[in-house]
Amino acid sequence: MRRMSDEPARWTQATVYPDMWADPDEDPREGPVPDGESATLLDYLKNYRLTLRMKCEGLDAEQLARRSVPPSTMSLLGLVRHLAEVERDWRNWITDGDPLPKLYGVRDGDFDGAVAEQAVVDAAYADLEREQAATDAALARHPDLGERVGKDRIPVRELLVHRIEEYARHCGHADLLRECVDGRVGQ
Numbered sequence: 001m002r003r004m005s006d007e008p009a010r011w012t013q014a015t016v017y018p019d020m021w022a023d024p025d026e027d028p029r030e031g032p033v034p035d036g037e038s039a040t041l042l043d044y045l046k047n048y049r050l051t052l053r054m055k056c057e058g059l060d061a062e063q064l065a066r067r068s069v070p071p072s073t074m075s076l077l078g079l080v081r082h083l084a085e086v087e088r089d090w091r092n093w094i095t096d097g098d099p100l101p102k103l104y105g106v107r108d109g110d111f112d113g114a115v116a117e118q119a120v121v122d123a124a125y126a127d128l129e130r131e132q133a134a135t136d137a138a139l140a141r142h143p144d145l146g147e148r149v150g151k152d153r154i155p156v157r158e159l160l161v162h163r164i165e166e167y168a169r170h171c172g173h174a175d176l177l178r179e180c181v182d183g184r185v186g187q
Contacts, residue, residue, distance in 0.1 A: 007180075007183075008179075008180070008181070008182050008183030009183045010179065010183045010184075010185050011183050011184055011185070012184065012185050012186045013184075013186075014186055019185075019186060019187060020186050020187060021051075021054055021055075021184075021186030021187060022054070022186070028050055028054075029047040029050050029051065031043075037145060037157075038143065038145055038160075041145075041157075041160045041161065041164065042160070044164045045160065045163055045164050045167065048164060048167035048168050048171055049132065049167060051167075051171045051174075052079065052080070052083065052167065052170065052171055052174055055076065055171065055174035055175065055177075055178045056076050056077075056080065056174070056178075059076065059178075059181065059182070061077075061116045061117055061118045061120070061121045062116040063076075063181050063182065064076045064077040064080075064114075064116070064121055065077045065078075065114050065115055065116035065117075065120075065121075066116075066177075066181055068177050068180035068181045069176055069177055069180055073108070073111045073112065074111060074173055074177060075111070075114050075177065076174060076177050076178065076181070077114040077120070077121060077124055078110060078111035078114035079170050079173060079174055079177070080114075080124045080125060080128050081103075081104060081110040081111070081113065081114055081124045081127065081128075082110040082111060082170070083128055083166070083167065083170060084103055084110070084124065084127040084128040084130075084131045084132075085102060085103050085104060085110045085131075086166055087128070087131035087132050087134070087135045087163075088100055088102075088103055088131045088134075088135070090135055090159060090162070090163060091131075091134060091135045091138050093149075093150050093152065093154055093159065094138055094139070094142075094149040094150040094154070094159065095138075095150060096150065096151060103127055103131070135163075139156060139159065139160070142156045144156065145157035145160070175187070
């Protein structure tokens with residue numbers, strides 16, 4: 001059981017707004033507001049993806065794999081692996097062919113296999129980048145957000161919104177996990 005003295009001190013790198021992760025001039029999520037529904041949705045997705053990466057920056061393999069909020073089996077590395085897995089799953093939703101196999105095998109393999117080894121960390125980031133790019137490319141072939149795709153005829157808009165929701169929810173988890181790893185806070 002953790003003792004109060006074992007908890008990391010809360011801190012942030014931000015100097016302008018202490019509740020922020022980074023100062024506005026250093027935040028890669030800052031930029032012009034996009035025009036149009038599709039551009040806005042893609043911008044939100046891009047920013048949540050960046051947020052997850054920012055929450056993981058500066059940590060070693062052990063810290064990334066640490067299940068810092070017991071009894072949860074979640075870790076920052078597990079979240080990276082999980083999001084790679086769900087990117088692939090979303091692509092399966094929009095295909096008419098046979099689904100691609102799971103990246104990490106059995107259910108919860110994304111979290112259970114998130115072990116403190118640099119090779120596992122490197123592979124997780126490579127998997128995430130590859131799966132994001134493949135899903136982005138698959139959806140880019142359907143610019144009409146109202147178009148229904150895949151066997152279940154799911155609107156492209158719903159897939160984009162669901163992707164944003166998935167990343168946003170897990171960025172909330174990442175906030176708690178990171179704070180318990182090293183005390184760093186900020187939105």
